[in-house]
Amino acid sequence: MNHFPETWGRPRDDVYGPYNHGYLQAPAPNQHTQSPIVTGTSVVAIKFKDGVVIATDNLASYGSLARFTDVKRLRKFNERTVIGFGGDISDMQHLDRLLNSLSIKENYQHDATDEEDTDGFSADNVHTYLSKVMYARRTKFDPLWNHMLVAGLDSDDEPFLASVDLLGTTFSSPSLATGYGAHLAQPIMRKVVPDEDAVDQVTEEQAVKVIKECMKVLFYRDARSLDNYSIAVIKKEGVNLKLDEKLENQSWQFAERIRGYGTQVN
Amino acid sequence: MASILPGAPQEGIGYSFSQAAPNAASEPRQHSFYPYSDNGGTSLGISGTDFTIMAADTRNVSGYSINTRYSPRLYLIGGEGPENKGARIVLSVVGFTADGSALKERLDNIVKMYKYHHGKPMSVSACAQRLSHLLYSKRFFPFYVSAILGGLDEEGKGALYSYDYVGSYEREQCRSAGAASSLIMPFLDNQVNFKNQYQPGSGTGHNLQAVVAEPLPRERVTQLVRDAFTSAVERHIEVGDGLQMMIITKDGVQEKYVELKKD
């Protein structure tokens, strides 16, 4: 025993030989997500009287490069929940893995054949789960760089639509859009559903039509978008998810009237 | 100690470490990520003799975009179950909504656990102090929110507490917080506490008799709240869409909603 408490209980070199520091290098600073790399653009969604319609295009961009043109950014969670992802694609895939393990656990706990047993999560539960994940990660200064919309039906089978972003901010509205969609698509959708009361007057056909219109406007004006898209309709009867749709009735007539960009002035 | 440690094991016994365990943190990490945002909105609370009114607009913004026209900023704290049945405390949080709802959930849990452990509801003064501790517990990574807590005190009088975002708090008669607080607060000073008002004909200079502030009746307070918000809506872009009001009395919490301008 000596007078250096720091050395007490440590293996002595004369007994065990000197410690090889090579085994334990000083760890490098943690590499956190500093910015998104491969990204998806807008997600748009709107409520109607029996459910929700949600859509994203199928593009994953690498900066301004249209890198992956067949990436599905809508994910069905169960028969009453679909999630649309915007932002970093690898973070989306990480969240996808989290949601997979969540639904596996959930399916073990609930007997799907039992009518009395509520079949697991409703859309608001999934939204709460995602908001906790996102808020916990931002609090750790290691955010998942996504902005997503959760669309579906709540525990009372009422239409549910809400948003979560990389800061853990959450909000809900009769229509929602992320990214460029918030600027370009929201004004179009808000004409159809200005408030929650208007939702009851909107049919599925109207909702699908306005979503397709929004996807077209976004394709025209958002440079990081594509005319291949995914669209899902969530109703009591289940989810109708179409992953390989093509924009119809495109008209580039308007382009002739655009002036004032590039070399052409006035 | 640190200077003699490396020299100490030189003779005789050798130790498996060459120097004191590193206790300095690794190099400061650089973050381009900013963990806060401002979702706008304004809240307001006024306490009376036997009631407290809490009010907040329902617009949620980021930058110039309106996220939604209806996101409640007033929360019931305590009571039974997820619907907070029978709750007598109202919390309003404005600023960063993600922190706001995290704070609300923490306080709600604490108040519910208090009732579970002690078999009686938490008093507003105790809840107010606990909220201060909650905010201060994140002193070095604060909740970016201005909080106002309202309820009735042990004597049944209206109680109102306001906070800064690291937990300084004070009981007051009236308070506005958030984006348009600078517009509303002087109006409240003038119309609720009668600041700068004197009895007509009471003389000049030191002879002036100030109008004495006394708690206002409920109808008057409700009207003042609506006036304050319609004024703020005119001049502040982050305020509008809807006004949520909660009136706390001994009979419970009554909730009201009025539309505000949506432009």
Place this chain on the structure above:
Amino acid sequence: MGSPFSMNGGACVAMVGKDCVGIACDLRLGMQALTVSNNFPKIFGINDSVYLGLTGLATDVATVSDLFRFKVNMYRLREERNISPDTFANLVSTSLYERRFGPYFVSPVVAGINQTSGKPFICGFDSIGCIDFAKDFIVSGTASDQLFGMCEGLYEPDLGPDELFETLSQALLSAVDRDALSGWGAHVYIIEKDKVTKRLLKGRQD
């Protein structure tokens, strides 16, 4: 050092009433948080029926008020009549825009009654001369947020001179009490077609 507009502090407000207008300012002059004078009026008489309020950087308040005294004297000599509030507003605007890329750090307010038409007139400006014609009230200075809240809450159209004085004074006093850089008393002018009433308000001295 913050913005030049908030180094010295100060507040000014103007309101329209029925056949009258009011303009009021605080009296504080500060260097950042330190008050160095409690007698620094920010309203300047242009003639018997036109008044100019200037808030912002005190050195520019002095310079600009002198500049307009000069310009208005020259106008009177050349035209042999008083300048009308609308014309004066345009003079302020063009003079400020002359300094577009090196502005005076002031936020002017003009209030007056047009002697030919008898109509009340108020307007405000940004520091480079963009005019804000308002039908109701104009605010400026470090307490402008507070003044907006007060005026929006207290103002109503077609107030008589006495009611206008009360409304204007309450708005200014309550607003400057919530601004650390304004206060220490006030000047209030109520301008009617053939009469101007100037009142000094004590206000809180802190």
